Amino acid sequence: MPATAFSFTDEQRQFRDVARRFLGDVSPPTAVREWMESASGFDPAVWDRLAKELGFCAIHVPEAYGGQGFSFVELGIALEEMGRALLCAPYFSSAVLATGAIQHGGSEAEKMALLPDLAAGTRRATLAFTEPSGGWDVEQVALTATPVGGGYRLDGEKRFVLDGCTADFIIAVARAPGSRGADGLSLCILPGDAKGIERRPLRSLDPTRKLAHLTFHGARAAPLGEPEGAAAPLKRALAEAAAALANEMVGGAQRMLDSAVDYAKLRMQFGRQIGSFQAIKHKCADMLLEVELAKSAAYRAAAAVAEDDTDAPALASLAKASASEAYLGAAAACIQIHGGIGFTWENDTHLWFKRAKASEALLGDAAYHRELMMRHMQ
Amino acid sequence: MTEPNEAGVRAQARAWLAEHWDAERSLVAWRGMLADSGWGMPHWPEQWHGRGLAVALSQAVDEEFAQFGAVGVAKMGIRLLAGATLLEHGDDFHKERFLRRILTGEDTWCQLFSEPGSGSDLAGATTRADLDGDNWVVNGQKVWTTSAHHADYGLLLARTDWDAPKHQGLTYFVLNMRQPGVEVRQLRQMNGHASFNEVFLTDAKIERPYRVGAVGQGWRIAMTTLAHERRGADGLRGSARERLGEGRIYAEEAAETATLMEPYKWYPQRAGRVDLVLPRARETGRIADPAVRQAVARLLVLARSAEWTARRARADQELGRPQGPEGSLGKLAASHVARAAAHAHTLIAGADAMLAGDDGPLDGLIAEILVSVPATSIAGGTDEIQRNIIAERVLGLPREPRMDSGPFRDVPRNVGG
Numbered sequence: 001m002p003a004t005a006f007s008f009t010d011e012q013r014q015f016r017d018v019a020r021r022f023l024g025d026v027s028p029p030t031a032v033r034e035w036m037e038s039a040s041g042f043d044p045a046v047w048d049r050l051a052k053e054l055g056f057c058a059i060h061v062p063e064a065y066g067g068q069g070f071s072f073v074e075l076g077i078a079l080e081e082m083g084r085a086l087l088c089a090p091y092f093s094s095a096v097l098a099t100g101a102i103q104h105g106g107s108e109a110e111k112m113a114l115l116p117d118l119a120a121g122t123r124r125a126t127l128a129f130t131e132p133s134g135g136w137d138v139e140q141v142a143l144t145a146t147p148v149g150g151g152y153r154l155d156g157e158k159r160f161v162l163d164g165c166t167a168d169f170i171i172a173v174a175r176a177p178g179s180r181g182a183d184g185l186s187l188c189i190l191p192g193d194a195k196g197i198e199r200r201p202l203r204s205l206d207p208t209r210k211l212a213h214l215t216f217h218g219a220r221a222a223p224l225g226e227p228e229g230a231a232a233p234l235k236r237a238l239a240e241a242a243a244a245l246a247n248e249m250v251g252g253a254q255r256m257l258d259s260a261v262d263y264a265k266l267r268m269q270f271g272r273q274i275g276s277f278q279a280i281k282h283k284c285a286d287m288l289l290e291v292e293l294a295k296s297a298a299y300r301a302a303a304a305v306a307e308d309d310t311d312a313p314a315l316a317s318l319a320k321a322s323a324s325e326a327y328l329g330a331a332a333a334c335i336q337i338h339g340g341i342g343f344t345w346e347n348d349t350h351l352w353f354k355r356a357k358a359s360e361a362l363l364g365d366a367a368y369h370r371e372l373m374m375r376h377m378q
Numbered sequence: 379m380t381e382p383n384e385a386g387v388r389a390q391a392r393a394w395l396a397e398h399w400d401a402e403r404s405l406v407a408w409r410g411m412l413a414d415s416g417w418g419m420p421h422w423p424e425q426w427h428g429r430g431l432a433v434a435l436s437q438a439v440d441e442e443f444a445q446f447g448a449v450g451v452a453k454m455g456i457r458l459l460a461g462a463t464l465l466e467h468g469d470d471f472h473k474e475r476f477l478r479r480i481l482t483g484e485d486t487w488c489q490l491f492s493e494p495g496s497g498s499d500l501a502g503a504t505t506r507a508d509l510d511g512d513n514w515v516v517n518g519q520k521v522w523t524t525s526a527h528h529a530d531y532g533l534l535l536a537r538t539d540w541d542a543p544k545h546q547g548l549t550y551f552v553l554n555m556r557q558p559g560v561e562v563r564q565l566r567q568m569n570g571h572a573s574f575n576e577v578f579l580t581d582a583k584i585e586r587p588y589r590v591g592a593v594g595q596g597w598r599i600a601m602t603t604l605a606h607e608r609r610g611a612d613g614l615r616g617s618a619r620e621r622l623g624e625g626r627i628y629a630e631e632a633a634e635t636a637t638l639m640e641p642y643k644w645y646p647q648r649a650g651r652v653d654l655v656l657p658r659a660r661e662t663g664r665i666a667d668p669a670v671r672q673a674v675a676r677l678l679v680l681a682r683s684a685e686w687t688a689r690r691a692r693a694d695q696e697l698g699r700p701q702g703p704e705g706s707l708g709k710l711a712a713s714h715v716a717r718a719a720a721h722a723h724t725l726i727a728g729a730d731a732m733l734a735g736d737d738g739p740l741d742g743l744i745a746e747i748l749v750s751v752p753a754t755s756i757a758g759g760t761d762e763i764q765r766n767i768i769a770e771r772v773l774g775l776p777r778e779p780r781m782d783s784g785p786f787r788d789v790p791r792n793v794g795g
Contacts, residue, residue, distance in 0.1 A: 006686065006693035261773050276776040278762070281769035288768060289707050289714075296686035296704070297679065318679050370675035371668075377656070377678075378665075 005303060008077070016077050022054060023085035029348040032208060035088040036351070039201070040166050041210035042089045050089060051121020057095045058119035061103070066116030072240070076247035076302035083251030086351055088208045090124050093162035096244045098125035100237035101171050105187045105225035114189075126167040128158040128214055129234070136364040138173055138234045139181045143216065145174035145188050151223060152188050154196070154216040160362075164212025165199045167192045171224060172216070173234060182231035188221035195219065206358035208351065239313035242363050243301035246319035249327040249359050250295045252352050256330035257287045259349065260337040267339075280337060287330050294319075294326035314376035317369040324359070324366040331356040387435050391417060391442040399448050401625025405634065408627055409451050409482040418451030418481050419461075426465060426473055427481055447623050449631050452483030454638045455525055460487040460533055462606045464552075467591045467599045472552070476531070483634060488529035490520040490553060490577060491600060495792040498763045500535070501545045501597055502782070502791060505579060507536035514538075514551065514584040516559070519576065524641055526562045526575035529555045534584075535600050538593055540787045547786050548596030552588045559583060569749040573641035607758075647743065648750040648757075649712065650719025652681045654740075655726070664726045673725050677718040684711035703772045710764045713755035720751040 008016070026046045035043050050056045060075040061067020075096075082091060095118065102114050102125075117123040133140055143156035154174055164170065169191050176184035192199070196219030202211040225233065261284055264275030274280050301319035304312040331353040335342035342349050360366070394417055400408075412418030413427040421436035422428025431439070443450050452458075461480040464472045479485040496502035505518025516536055526532070532553040539547035553560070559582030564572040591599045659665040659674050691705035724731045727739050734745035755761040769775040782789045 006689040007697060007699075261775065264775060272779065273776045275769075276778050278766065278778065281775050282762070282765040284773050284775060285710070285765035285768040288703055288773060289710055292687055292704055292707055293680065293683040293711065296690055297683040299690070300683075300686050318682065321675070322679050322683055367672060370672055370679065373678070374665075374671045374675050 006299075008073075012074060012077060015074060016081060019054070019056075019078055019081040020084070022049075023081050023087055026050075027082075027085040027087045029086075029351065032086050032088055032348075032351055036207040041163070041208070042166075046087075047089055047121060050091070056091065057099075057121040059095075061099060061115055061119040065111050066119040068119075071306035072243070072302050073299075073306045075244060076298065079244055079248040080251035080254075080298070083248035083355075084255045086208055086252065086255075086355060090126070090163035090166055090210075092209070092241075092245070092248065093126040093167065094118055094121075094124040096241050097127035097162065097237070098167075098171055100240050101127045101187060101234065102224065104237045105230055105233035107225060110224055123168040124163070124166065125169045125171060126161055126163050127171050127173070127237075128161045128164060129173040129238075130158065130160040132157055132159045134160070136238075136368060138185060138231060138238070141173050141175055141185060143172060143174040144177050145186050145221070146177055147227075148220065152186070152221045154188060154190070154219045154221050156216055158214040158216070159202070161212045161214055163210050164192075164214050165201050165210065170194075170197070170214070172214075172221065173230060174221075176228055179228070184228050185230040185234065186227050187224035187230045187234070189224045190219055190221035194221070204358065206354040208355055209358060209362075236313070238363065239316045240305050242320040242369065243298070243305050243312070243316035245359060245363055246294070246298040246316070246323040247302055249323035249356070250291065250298045252355055252359075253291045253294060253323070253327040253330040256327075256334040256349070256352055256356075257284070257291050260284060260287065260330075260334040263338055274337070283333055283337065287333050290326040290329055294322040297322040311376075314373050317373040317376065320363060321366040321369040321373065324369070327356040328353075328360050384435060384438050387420075387431065388438055388442050391420075391439045392446065395442070395446045395448050399446065401623055401627050403627055405449065405627050405630035406482045406484060408449060410478070412451050413478050413481040422465060426477055449627055451481040452634070454635065455486065456489045456529075456533070457483070457485065457487040459489065459603050459606050460531070460552075463533065463599060463603045464590065466602050467550070467595075471587050472590060476552070485530040486525060486528055486638075488523050488526045488532045488555070488575075488577075489603065490523060490526075490532040490534040491603075492520060492522045494519060494521050498760055499782075500600070501548065502789070503535050503537055503548060504791065505534075505536045506540075507534075507538050507549060507551065507584065509538075512586055514586070514589065516551075516553065516579045516582040516584060518579050520579070521565065521574070521576050523562075523575045523577050524573060525638070526555065526577050527564065528637070531555060532577070533603060535596050537786070538596075541785045542594060543784060544782050544786045544789060545597045546594050548600070549593050550590040550596040550599040551584050552590060553579075553582060553584055554588075557582060568752070569644060569647075569746060571641075571644050573644070644746060644750050647747045648716065648753050650716035650751055650754075651723070651743075651747050652677065652715065652719050654743075654747075655719060655722045658723070658726050658739075658744075662726055664728070667725075670722070670725045673718075673722045677715070677722045680711075680718050681715045684708070684715055687711065703768075706768050706772050709759060710761055710768065713761050716751045716754040720748055723747055 035041060055068055056078055058067040059070045059078055060072050063069040099118050102111060118125060129138055131142055143154060143158060145152035145154055154172060158172060169189060172188045174186055174188050196217045198215040200213045202213050204211045264280050264284060265273055267274045297319040301315040304315045334349050335353060338347060338349055341347050398411060409418065416424060416427060416429035419427055420429040420431040420439045421433050424430045457480045461477055464476055491500055493503050493505060495504055505520060507514045507516045532555050534551040534553040535548055536551060537547050538549040559580050561578040563576045565574045565576050566572045655674055655677060659670060664670045687704045688708050694702060723744055727744055730739045735742045738745040770777055
């Protein structure tokens with residue numbers, strides 16, 4: 001593999017700089033604190049700029065569907081910077097999960113119809129696949145899609161749906177009545193305020209990412225993609241989402257490392273900077289190692305998705321497993337190095353710690369992804 | 379990366395090889411030709427057995443040699459560290475006297491730095507060299523000396539000034555190992571191998587011209603040697619040559635390699651033998667156990683991300699970008715990988731992990747892994763020292779207050795050291 005496969009191009013590095021500057025401006029901790037307390041969970045003005053000025057929702061969408069036609073690597077860079085800034089926005093739900101489901105599961109006509117709006121950020125969608133069982137495997141889906149006319153009638157529940165209360169439309173994964181496992185799964189699309197959906201915000205541990213509980217009482221939905229053929233495209237979309245999430249997470253992890261090191265240089269105890277004690281130094285060195293290893297895995301996974309590598313699902317799981325432990329570890333160590341102040345509401349560390357903790361579980365924890373990786377390797 | 383005249387250099391190297399290569403020549407005679415023509419170490423200066431080429435072009439020449447199937451100059455063992463150090467800090471006498479015989483492989487070298495009382499704290503060496511007339515007289519003990527039992531010369535770090543601060547009282551010498559004041563004893567390790575030696579120095583003599591650099595400059599010069607060691611010039615990389623030809627020169631080279639590599643034969647086990655983990659898990663059927671699967675997966679996550687981290691560092695280096703933090707993490711990552719591999723091997727082996735030798739799995743190889751891995755986090759700089767280096771040089775954290783400034787004579791040190 002050429003050297004370029006393990007480094008970013010000059011253009012990608014410039015893109016990162018632009019993203020970091022923008023996100024530093026629009027998402028300082030004061031803004032994070034403001035929007036995490038809001039019901040919608042995001043600033044519509046920032047969303048507009050993110051979509052229009054920076055074209056973030058369009059990064060990896062092919063030009064034919066109104067996108068910019070960049071690769072998953074550029075998407076990874078944007079996500080890493082968003083993770084670093086702890087941006088409150090319905091980006092992951094719409095630009096990653098829903099966009100991915102449509103890209104892999106939708107027909108040509110559906111992609112032409114749906115993707116341009118998502119890429120422009122003028123409409124937002126989410127993917128509703130998890131249910132009260134808490135399983136991350138789509139084969140566990142129980143929501144039923146009963147064929148009615150040209151569409152479906154949906155009955156059942158979805159839980160842990162990212163931005164489920166604010167999405168303009170919802171892509172729900174449902175199964176034919178009586179079907180099991182990977183068989184009978186379909187993608188169904190319906191407006192967020194459709195009749196027969198009850199949307200309830202969940203109180204989330206990480207208030208910077210909003211979760212919803214959706215109850216379907218005979219809501220009418222249109223089919224998306226091949227009826228009862230959604231298992232394979234969904235698995236692909238979820239593997240790519242794991243790679244994407246890993247990139248977002250390493251951005252947050254790096255922020256925690258930077259914050260810990262800065263504080264260790266500043267804080268004086270026993271007449272010395274605490275960073276001069278080996279107990280602190282070694283913790284910081286270990287954080288750096290964990291964060292860099294997780295970055296390498298996240299970058300490799302994003303590159304594998306970009307290259308359509310057959311190993312992409314295994315590498316995505318590897319990256320998610322690595323990022324889950326590295327991010328939480330870095331956030332916990334950052335609190336520890338801050339000492340008492342690190343446990344206060346006033347100190348910002350807990351904002352990232354909560355994102356790290358929730359992201360550890362989101363799309364499956366480290367043990368789940370290690371197991372997935374092993375299955376891909378057998 | 380493409381240099382402007384890489385193709386030209388490659389063509390020149392090929393033409394020279396085509397004209398001069400003869401597999402029936404003796405190894406020393408052939409390497410003499412390489413040393414005289416400059417094709418053996420193309421990035422060394424023309425005056426000293428090189429061609430003054432950039433390192434990247436020198437690598438291209440190496441590739442041509444590998445493709446052609448030609449033997450190169452002697453690169454294994456400590457000798458190349460000696461060559462690089464003498465090239466940088468030696469005077470014309472040293473270069474004249476030693477460089478050619480280093481390249482031909484006629485002389486074998488060892489490194490006399492570590493001592494029983496100064497391991498991580500190398501600058502705390504207490505082996506002393508005192509000037510007596512025209513000779514330096516050396517007394518003390520060195521340890522962890524690879525190849526000392528068949529070395530002709532040693533790179534010696536010794537204290538020449540006890541009133542100077544620790545790092546400024548050391549001087550660098552070339553010690554003739556073939557003399558009565560030098561006694562070499564093998565040092566047996568916990569894994570049963572004896573790859574290293576203890577070297578006892580009792581009134582060993584060094585003639586004045588064998589001092590390298592100025593008196594008191596020894597630490598700085600030793601840093602050069604260690605930098606080359608860290609850059610991987612430690613001679614542990616095998617030849618990239620795939621085609622093994624027939625002829626006298628190949629036989630002589632194979633014999634030399636066998637001798638020099640003998641102390642390192644357990645090194646792959648020291649690194650944990652990650653390559654064996656998945657095949658072993660499958661063959662034993664242990665892969666069906668969820669705890670084993672998690673341990674194996676943990677190891678693979680670690681091993682692969684460590685490999686990619688190293689490749690990120692190399693890629694940036696090749697693109698001429700400043701080195702990021704990735705470049706400093708390899709050694710620490712390798713310790714984690716080795717330990718995770720040993721853990722996975724233990725789970726896979728089950729009760730068999732208690733057995734060694736013919737009774738143990740893979741004829742004792744697994745046992746050798748389990749009892750060799752602890753060396754990884756010590757040899758070449760302990761994990762703790764690595765963490766200090768990373769914290770101070772990469773993250774910019776402040777150094778600890780020092781207890782060893784002032785005259786070395788007054789610095790607290792090990793009893794008897």
